[in-house]
Amino acid sequence: MYYSDVRDDYVRFWDLDQSMSMRIGFWDERVNSVPEALARTDAFLAEEVGIRDTDYVLDVGCGVGGSAIRLAREYGCRVLGINVSPQQIGEARRNAKRHNVAHLVKFAVQDFHAIDLQDEQFDVVWAVESLSHSADQYLALREWTRLLKPGGRIIGADYFRSRDRFSASTEALRQTVLGGLCFHEFEYAQRFDCMLETLDLRQIQFFDVTHNVLPSSRRLNQMSWFGVALGGLLKRLGLRSESQNRLVRANRTQYEALSSGIHQYRIFAAQKPEYVSEFPNRTEGRAQSPSVNRQPVRDEHDTISI
Ligand SMILES: C[S@@+](CC[C@H](N)C(=O)[O-])C[C@H]1O[C@@H](n2cnc3c(N)ncnc32)[C@H](O)[C@@H]1O
Numbered sequence: 001m002y003y004s005d006v007r008d009d010y011v012r013f014w015d016l017d018q019s020m021s022m023r024i025g026f027w028d029e030r031v032n033s034v035p036e037a038l039a040r041t042d043a044f045l046a047e048e049v050g051i052r053d054t055d056y057v058l059d060v061g062c063g064v065g066g067s068a069i070r071l072a073r074e075y076g077c078r079v080l081g082i083n084v085s086p087q088q089i090g091e092a093r094r095n096a097k098r099h100n101v102a103h104l105v106k107f108a109v110q111d112f113h114a115i116d117l118q119d120e121q122f123d124v125v126w127a128v129e130s131l132s133h134s135a136d137q138y139l140a141l142r143e144w145t146r147l148l149k150p151g152g153r154i155i156g157a158d159y160f161r162s163r164d165r166f167s168a169s170t171e172a173l174r175q176t177v178l179g180g181l182c183f184h185e186f187e188y189a190q191r192f193d194c195m196l197e198t199l200d201l202r203q204i205q206f207f208d209v210t211h212n213v214l215p216s217s218r219r220l221n222q223m224s225w226f227g228v229a230l231g232g233l234l235k236r237l238g239l240r241s242e243s244q245n246r247l248v249r250a251n252r253t254q255y256e257a258l259s260s261g262i263h264q265y266r267i268f269a270a271q272k273p274e275y276v277s278e279f280p281n282r283t284e285g286r287a288q289s290p291s292v293n294r295q296p297v298r299d300e301h302d303t304i305s306i
Pocket of ligand 1: 021129133134
């Protein structure tokens with residue numbers, strides 16, 4: 001309902017029909033334009049997780065199919081995209097046909113907390129800005145882990161919060177962002193890290209790429225002033241809905257939350273063990289790219305309960 005109500009704004013702000021992306025743009029040394037930034041997340045994550053043509057990928061919260069289609073096109077892998085929105089699934093199927101990958105990419109209406117599929121089918125679970133829609137991220141992650149083959153990998157990108165609690169004014173700012181973008185909550189980064197460990201996932205990587213998304217965040221902020229200023233009037237004229245007005249307020253506010261460190265944008269990756277106790281729990285990951293900081297977050301003084 002939310003996404004159908006704000007679809008026009010996704011076309012306006014995210015160039016949805018061309019980009020097929022409903023997430024923030026990712027900027028690094030290979031990106032020169034907004035369309036490239038909107039697609040870059042997929043190439044970056046695919047390189048991180050080492051997608052191969054033999055992989056079967058589950059894209060949880062697949063939007064209108066952008067990641068699935070790009071993965072199939074670039075790597076030749078098979079992808080199943082799932083989404084609670086039947087409207088987006090219809091759009092994803094049309095996009096897959098338009099891009100001639102319908103033989104590799106399938107879509108299904110499913111809730112990612114309880115997926116109607118048998119255990120251990122997928123080589124990769126892929127999650128771009130979907131987890132923050134969940135009211136129970138641990139439950140979702142456990143379900144995704146169930147579906148991974150032994151040795152399979154989870155990779156995702158999402159927003160996190162840098163602290164567990166904030167002052168009342170910061171909390172009000174955060175709620176403008178969460179409510180306007182229809183996210184349930186951005187998980188506290190350190191609790192999330194513990195969830196991955198609790199699920200017995202290995203090779204955990206969890207790093208902050210906020211600076212890679214700030215250019216797009218700033219752009220959304222700048223594009224929103226008009227909508228924020230005239231939102232009330234346009235709503236009275238029946239030209240905009242309350243959800244659309246909340247979305248532009250969120251687009252304006254999210255930059256303040258990201259640039260001040262209240263929210264962070266992070267990439268996470270982890271592997272389901274092939275054999276129990278074979279791997280060390282944490283690695284430094286692949287070779288460092290110059291523009292991405294892969295320092296793991298850990299504050300040893302923090303005790304986390306899930
Ligand atoms: C911010 S959009 C990201 C879409 C896509 N991953 C992308 O990068 O363009 C979040 C997506 O998650 C989907 N979603 C939210 N809750 C879900 C759930 N419980 N199960 C499946 N999909 C869900 C939404 O419908 C939406 O398509």
